Every structure is written in C-alpha cells, then in structure tokens.
Amino acid sequence: MFDGYTMKKIEFKSHTADIRLKIESDSLPELLLAGLSGMNRLLRKEPTVKNDGSPVFQTITITSIDTTTLLIDFLSEILTLSYIHGTIFNKVDFTHISNQETSAIIRGFKVDKFDEDIKAVTYHEANVHKNKNGKWETIIIFDI
Amino acid sequence: MVIKEQLIKKSDFLWEIPKTFRDDMLVPAHIYALEEMLDDLFGDRSLEQLINVTTLRGIQKAAVVMPDAHEGYGFPIGGIAATEWPHGVISPGGIGYDINCGVRLLVTDLMFDDVSDRLEKLSEELYAQIPSGVGRGGSIKLSLKEIDMVLKEGAAWAVRNGYGLEEDIDHIESNGVLNNADPRSVSEHAKKRGNDQLGTIGAGNHFVEVDKVDNIFNESTASVLNLHKNQIVVLIHTGSRGFGHQVATDYLRIFLSAMDGYDLHPPDRELACAPFNSPEGQKYFDAMACAANFAWCNREVITWEVRKALTNVFGKSTGPIRLLYDVAHNIAKIEEHKVDHKTMKLIVHRKGATRAFGPGRKEIPADYRETGQPVLIPGSMGTASYVLTGTSKSMEATFGSSCHGAGRRMSRKAAKREVDAPQLQQKLRGEGIYVQAGSYAGIAEEAPIAYKDVDIVVETVHKAGIAEKIAKLKPLAVIKG
Secondary structure, eight states: OOOTTOOOOEEEEOOSSSEEEEEEESSHHHHHHHHHHHHHHHHOSSOOBOTTOOOEEEEEEEEOSSHHHHHHHHHHHHHHHHHHHTEEEEEEEEEEEOSSEEEEEEEEEEBSOOSOOOOEEEOTTOOOEEOTTSOEEEEEEEEO | OOOGGGSEEOSSSEEEEOGGGSTTOSSOEEEEOOGGGHHHHHTSSHHHHHHHHTTSTTBOSOEEEEEEEEEEESEEEEEEEEEETTTSEEOGGGTOSSTTOEEEEEEEEEEHHHHGGGHHHHHHHHHHHSOOSTTOOOSOOOOHHHHHHHHHHTHHHHHHTTSSOGGGGGGBGGGGOOTTOOGGGSOHHHHHHHTTOTTOOOSTTOEEEEEEEEEESOHHHHHHTTOOTTEEEEEEEEOOHHHHHHHHHHHHHHHHHHGGGGTOOOSSGGGOOEETTSHHHHHHHHHHHHHHHHHHHHHHHHHHHHHHHHHHHHGGGGOOOEEEEEEESEEEEEEEEEETTEEEEEEEEEESOEEOOOTTOTTSOGGGTTTOOEEEEOOOTTSOEEEEEOOHHHHHHSSSEEOOSSOBOSOHHHHHHHOOHHHHHHHHHHTTOEEEESOHHHHHHTOGGGBOOHHHHHHHHHHHTSSEEEEEEEEEEEEEO
C-alpha cells in the first residue's frame, strides 16, 4: 500500500523561482508514486483531515507520448483533482501501467487547506531515465 | 553554453547573441541589461532558454529579454518573441501558466497626510476584504454557465454585475476583453478550478499594495496620468488563478502530442508549440483569450474590493478611486510592427514582459495617446514601484515591450533559509510599511533580498529608451497571500 507521505527517494533542490524535485525509484510505478509523494508534501506538509474523513475516490486514465510526459501528465491530473476537490490523494491503485499509459483509482482525504499554490507540474528538465545504478530517476519542476 | 565573451555589446544596455552562435537559431537574441547585471543571467539558464526561443518557427527580428530576466520553463521570464502571423507558431510556454498575470494601478484623491495615521487599519481592512492565500476562494461562486459569460466578457462582466465602473474599461489593455475568447475551447477541469476564484489574489508574488507617489520625473506626463507627489495610489498584481494555470497545462499536453504532425521539434518540451493557423493553435488562442478575460475580470472585482475597503476606512472623504491603467504581462497578442521597414502582423508573445506602446498607437486610450501607454512596474515588497510610459524606441526595438518587475534572483528555498520573516515584518513596519500576509513563509519568500534591484532594472529600460520613467511609488501597506 502506498502512503503518499512516506516515500523516501525525494530530494528538494533549488530553483530561481520555483521548486525543483529529484526523485529516484526501483520501478516506473514507484517513480510516479515518488513524484506524487513529493507533490503532496508541497501541497500540505502536515495534513489535517477535514469533516468526517470520508475518503474521496477518483478514476484517472492518462495516455502520453512517452514515459516522461506520462509522469508529468499523471501528476498534473492529480494536482487538478486535488484543487477541484480540496483533497490530498495519497493512495493509488494502478489498474494498468505501461511506458505511455496508465489507469488508476486514486483515493484521498479532504484537507482544511493547502500550503502551496502549485500553478503547474512542468515538463521543464523532466527526463525519466534509468541511471547508472539501474534506478529510474528524473527532475520535476513545479511552477509556484 | 554561452559565455560572456561571446556576447556582442551593441550599447551600454543592449547585448546580442548572434544568429551564428548555434546552428538552429533563426534570429539573434537581444539582452537588455547593464554589464553588472549579466552575472545574474549567467547564474541560471535564462540565456540558454532565450537561445532556444530563437529557434521557434516564424520568429522575426530577435528573441528579446528584459533586465528583470530569470530562468523560467521553456521561455525565460522577461522574454519577448514575435512570430509571423498566421503561419508562425504560438507557444503556451511564451505566455506562461499564469495567463494574463498583470498589474493595475488605482489613483485616489487622498494624500499621504490624509492616511498616515490610519495605515494599519487600512492594511487590516484590505486584508479582510480581499481574499488572499493558497487556494482561497472568493465570495462569488460561478456556475459553469456563468463562468462562460466571464470568459466571453472579461472586465465588462464585473461592471455589468455591479463589481466595477464603466469608466474603468477604457483604461484596461484591450478594454479588458479579447473578443476571440471561446469557452468551448476550455476544459471543464479549468472551469471547475476557477469557479470560486474571482476577486482573489492567490499566493506567491501576487499582492495588493498601497503606495504614495514618492517622486515625479516628468511633470507634464504625470499630470496627464493624474499623478501627483504624495498622492495615495493602489497597485494590484495577480492573474487568471487556477483557471489560467489549467488552460496552460491542458494545451501544453495537446501541443506535445500534435507537434510531430507539423514537423516541429523544439529543443525544450516547455517550448511546445503549434502553427497559429492550425486547429490546435486556434483553439489554444481562443482558450488563452478566455483566461486573459478571466484575469481582467478578476482584477476588476479586486478593484471593487479595494474601493470598498478604502471607503470603509475613510468614509466619504475617500473621493473617487480611478483606474489609471491595467497591463497584462503574460500574454500573446496579434499586433502590427515594422520588420525590415515593412509593417507585418505578428503574434507577439510576452512572458513576464509588459506591452509598452509609444505615443500615437491606436490601441492606447485617447487620453494617453500623446504620452504613450502607461507601463506599471511593481517592485518587491518593501522597495519602490514605478510608472513609466512606452516610447517610439520600444516600438522599433522590442515590439513595443518593456520589463515587468524587479525579477527574482534568489530561490524561494534560499530566501526562506536566509530571511527571518517576523524580523523583516518588524523592520518594514519601522520603515512605515504595514505587511499583512497569510504566512511567514510567504513573507520570507517575497523578501526584497530575493529580488533584483528594481531601481537598476527601471533605470536600464529608461536609459535604453524603451520606456520613460514618470513616477516612483513608495509602499505603505502590502497585502500578500
């Protein structure tokens, strides 16, 4: 089970105006989850569940031109749903994933507020690849 | 990677990277900066991004960057690129995620002595009236049908619904509406993301600021603009909020998939683009216009909130609060400019750059047509802001454009590390500046130390002749998200 706040292969780096994140993982699904974990940490550092804590479910389907855009499009879609529903989505159940497509059921909880106004998850500097240690890695820049 | 020695010095304020620098450059790159400002530009990827911009299909004359430039995504912030209409490309990256982020300046009949003993109360009242901060919605909740009217009408929607004055419309760039806006080109995600955000400033570098006119550089033009020493004025800086961010996100994705079909392969994904006259290009231009109209409506509703706050504090003695001007600094416009002595229709992208049309242009309101278009340059919290006017030189050299602000030089992370926000708030208060903000982190991130020196940025565009200094403003109260 993925808890959107416990992934560890995340490094926040400096950027003149925005936020640069480096993520690394053993597999593509884990890389997507690491990106989501990093984004959730920006959205709400110490989440407080709002109302009765009833979970919010959404289904997402993403088709992209390559693996890098798949990661960014996956995060963009969840960012949008987070703002529309006032929700942090911290559980992901992939029903399908390949290098250019994914379908998933995401689950989250409504929060009292967000800590950061992320305008967008950008494609800038993003480059999903396997590093010399055989791990999947990329940079992600969030436009703040 | 370009190095300083490869720049050609064209004047004390203008540097060129020649077209021969890289094989794929279609035009040269022009950099407006004093020599001492160049180190900042070499400190990040601004110039590499500017060179990438020169490769866009249909680009004319030069890719230009202003002295407030810093690294963006795809385009550098402070960048201007004009492509040939209608076959050249349009690039969402050349406009930015915050479509029609912009600035407006309100002028009052109040003088500093009228407000000096009530500044704290004024700052509290503004903070109460204007929703600000991360994800904070406003009091206007729009249905999907109502939001379509906002997208079509822009600032006029606010006036029609009692949130603005008819006389404001004349003093907004493009009269606060781009007529090609088509709500059908916008996703439901975008509409849902923006449906409660009218009248809100958001977070980040957005603000509402009360200033006094501290110095006048050109008395006759200042008089035409209705600016006087010690007068109280209000600056508003915000954009299209989540609505515009979503439009940009949606179309970047569409363009990335479509580019292969047009044999377009820009060197950076964030430079994703499509021919302006392609179905994708046209749809994006119509959606961008929706976001631009949303932003103009947003700033008009915020103006209504500012008018309410001032009246609540000063009562009938407030007098009229007039709109001096409203400029967009993240937008693409179809404009006519001279290229090689020939008038051409161009798609002018301004990403963190202000339109600065010189005297005589028909797009400028009649009462400013002889002075040139007002150009509003906000500083960082605690430093000066400026009012300038466009010049005929800007029409020749920069597609009628100038800078848009101080320009960031330090990362948010570094600013939070280096700045003690409560101490800064106290220091500013000691200088007579009342800051109201949603969080200390927000104050630290926007501290003056995180920005370039706005005085030098403005002096550069003034001396380069692409905008003329008219007045300097000193902050008194700052409302931030």
